[in-house]
Amino acid sequence: MADAEVVPLVDEGLGNSAYLVDLGDGRGLVVDAALDLRAAWAATRRRGLRLAFAAETHLHADFVSGARQLAETEGTRVLASAAGRREFPHRGLRDGDEVDLGGLRLRALATPGHTHEHLAFLLLDGGAPLGVFTGGSLLVGSAARTDLVAPERTGELARLQHASLRRLAALPDEVAVWPTHGAGSFCSAPPGAERTSTIGREKATNPLLALADADAFAAELLASTGSYPAYFRHLPEVNRRGPDLLKDDPALTPLDEAAVRALLADGAMVVDARPIERFAAGHVPGALANPLRPAFASWLGWLVPADRPLVVVRDRDQDAAEIAWQAAKIGFGGIAGELAGGMAAWTGPTAAVGLVRADGVGGAAVLDVRQEREYRAGHVPGALHAELGSLGGDVPELPRGRLVVMCGHGERAMSAASLLARAGYRDVAVMTGGPGDWAGATGRDLVSES
Known part of the structure; x- marks a missing residue:
């Protein structure tokens, strides 16, 4: 079964990839799926699969995990680190534990660094390794940042990341590398990097793998990290406890102008998702411009306090469901609704840029x-x-x-x-x-x- 189909499910906005594995018997495995499962559902429907397993490489900081949603609504079996102490049903795995997927096997490899409880998952056909889901350990051309758990643990985790990468580099050269974080991720990946790789290619080209000394590796890795959105600080705990279940797809509730004015008087904020030219020509005074694009979610979570009620303004040809899903996948539940009719329905003063x-x-x-x-x-x-x-x-x-x-x-x-x-x-x-x-x-x- 060495030709197992592994389908990347790329979120360009967050710079991440989830992966769907067709297990060949009508069942599927999904790795690091976000709460926004639309791409996963589309891929499973095309292949006639049922999602039997959901593997989590770590407690994610940049998106709300979809694992609990799958477990509670689809009966999907969640596979995750025992050290993560998740508070919803899952099988807790430790280093070396294996899961029989029905022909294929998944072996847990302890790879701390990006987080303290991080696991990589080696996909095996018999005794032959096909590829490894590296999550936030080995990335294409890099490694994920180690400063998201706690400031006092950053250096320690960077040295653990060094050991984790060297462990992964000991796998055969032909083994595929399937990371979660990629180009565009604030979890640290070089711009323009490819989404997947092989162990051999990373050994030949990844500059961090050339650093044998753990302290030199830590210094190089930490020097490459930039800033990150504020919501990264609380989402790991949300994902550990288990996110709230979605009973329905997220949506924007239509609000008339009077309702919007009342919300603004009570401290709400307008987020204007229209293109920059439209915002520049006229907008509700005090509105935050956040044009709808793949990066909408990251900037929403970065620029708006999580506890502040929001009213969305959009153009009619912009997808309301996309706005609602982008907010939901980073755990932003503060959207009160949208101005029904958009700016054409606003009769009050406007501002321009x-x-x-x-x-x-x-x-x-x-x-x-x-x-x-x-x-x-x-x-x-x-x-x-x-x-x-x-x-x-x-x-x-x-x-x-x-x-x-x-x-x-x-x-x-x-x-x-x-x-x-x-x-x-x-x-x-x-x-x-x-x-x-x-x-x-x-x-x-x-x-x-x-």
Whole structure:
């Protein structure tokens, strides 16, 4: 059965992959499935499978796990680390434990580092290893961060990550590597990396595997980690206890303008999911711009307090279910509903944001809100820098004259501009495009920092 079909289920927004394994007998195994099971259900329906097993490599920080939902509603058998002390039905596994999948077998490998209870799962056909689900241990070209459990354990876990990677590297070169975290994940993965690999390819190309010394490995790994959304700090405990079960698919409740006004008067916040051009032309004053795109969930969880009620504004051609699912998969349950009819139904005052092209920045102060790694790789000369995530709390003191905000395309910049407007900055515009567009329009070089 060495041709077992393993189907990646990629969430581009979170930068993660779940995996569906066709066990060949009408049953399936899913690894690291999020609460948003739409892709998993579509893949199982196409293959006529029943999800018999759900394996969890670790207590996830970046999404709500779908394991409990599957266990309670489908009778799926959950396989997870015994050290994780999950409080819902599952089979707790320890290092070396094996599970008979009916022809194939799954062997648990203790691989602490990303979390203290992390397991990798080796998929075996007889005695032959086919591939390994590495979760947040060995990634394509990297390894996942170790600073999400507790600050005082970060260094210890980084050294454990070193040992875990070397253990995995001892597998045969032809063994497939199926990580959960990939490019775009805030759990640490290099940009542009492929989603899957092999042990041999990682041994030849992964710079972290070339570091034999645990302290050198820890220093290199920790130097590569950037900031992460605030909701990462509480989701592991949500997933350990077991997320609330969904009785129905999440949805946006229609609210008339009077209901929206009442909610705003009581402290609610508007999240405007429309494209940046639509938000710029007119929006509810004080609204947060978060254009609907794959990264919508991450920025929602990063910029909005989890306990703050939200009202969504969207265009009619934007999928309300997609907005609701993106909020649900990060455990954001504070959406009160949506403004029925969108901005066309709003009769109150509106606010606007100016848009400028790359050749229209002029002598304005420039604020770059990309991640630190992006900024250092190349930015407009003299540009100020503040990551978008840092603007969700106390906004730093910035020039009070004309300010042009930029990112890579415009979406994050518009989110930043809306936050700056809430903080009292009045002369703020957003540059459409990114640093490359500015360099092309002006003929000037970007500044890079090593």
